[in-house]
Amino acid sequence: MKTVLNTLVMTVALTLSGIVAADTMSIIDPYVRAMPPGQKVTGAFLSIKNDSDSDRSLLRAESDVAKNVELHEHVHKDGMMQMREVEKINIAKGSTTALKPGGLHIMLIGLTRELKLGDIVDIKLIFDDGSEQIAKAPVKKILAGMGMMKKGMGKKGPMGDMKQMKHASPMPNLMGVVKKNAKQLALNGDQMKALKQWSDVNQPRVWEWVGVIISTEKQLHDAVLKGASRDELDKMTLTILDNRQKIIRTKILCVENLRAILNDDQWNKLMEIYAAPAK
Ligand SMILES: [Cu+2]
Known part of the structure; x- marks a missing residue:
């Protein structure tokens, strides 16, 4: 009888704690940005509502779909917009903190598997009071960029993102060509290792x-419609240019790096493959 009573008490206690935990912090509309195949980094977004009577913060996030999960923010620095890791994300009592594109977000770095549209990604959120919640985030396509909001512009499907990619970098993607043709180029183990090291560091950046x-292009698009000042619009434009430059510089370094890693025969072969029209 005593055991039954104990079990009963335990059950009630567990049920109550479950309700309390669920009532104080709620996860609203979580989703993960769909990326083109082969892409190893993406963002997760959601809102967190704090109905408890004390301030809380999100300390960490974990997911088995990525090797690294980081909390990030976008910051304006010297007129540039940059991303950086943050220690925690605060959710004041009685308020909601939104993690959204262009703002705070969860970065999934080093994806361990391909995320397809509609897949549900489990993201464990760990708060400063030790409580945890699992956000069930579906993989969604995020329409971004100017004109993409209008019907008929911007094709749906995976090519939409691919176009954005090209759009963001008008540079040759030799690394992709090398990886695809590793056998034909007869890369040795050391070369493969050197290439992988380069990719692991630079691809996520x-x-x-x-x-x-x-x-930022999306923000610029909206800001123009809202009649933002020339100054604000210029700042956003500079942010876009700054990031374009960083990408272009990295691609230049990538070509230099490849030239250094490959021998002359391999390099000439690569140029041949690259110049050949795609089948
Ligand atoms: Cu980020």
Whole structure:
């Protein structure tokens, strides 16, 4: 009898704590940005509502779809917009904090699998009071960039994002060509390793910059309609240019790096493959 009573008490206590936890912090409309195939970085967005009677902060996020999960913010610095990691994200009592494109967000870096439209990504959120919540975030396409909001412009489907990519970088993507033709180029183990090291470091950075360009262009589009000042519009334009320049510089370094890693035969072969019309 005593055991039954204990079990009963425990059950009631567990149920109550479950309700309290669910009632104080709620996760609203989580989603993950769909990216083109092969892309290793993406962002997750959601709102967190704090109905508890004390301020809270989100300390960490975890997910098995990415090797690294970071909390990020966009900051305007010297007229430029940049992304950087933050220690925590505050949610004051009685308020809602929104993580959205161009603002605070969760960065999923080093995706461990392909995320397809409609997939549900589990993201564990860990708060400063030790509580945890799992956000079930569907993978969604985010229409971004000027004109994309209008019907008929900007094609739906994976090509939409691919176009954005090209748009953000008018540079040759030799690394992709090398990876695709590794066998034909007869790359050795050391070369493969050197290329992988380069990609691991630089690919996520480039994708962050692409993300900033896409979200800033969207902001610029909206700001013009709202009649923002020339000054504000210029700042956004500079942010876009700054990030474009960073991408272009990285692509230039990438070509130089490839030239250094490949021997002459491999390099000539690569130029041949690159120049050949796509089948
Ligand atoms: Cu970020």
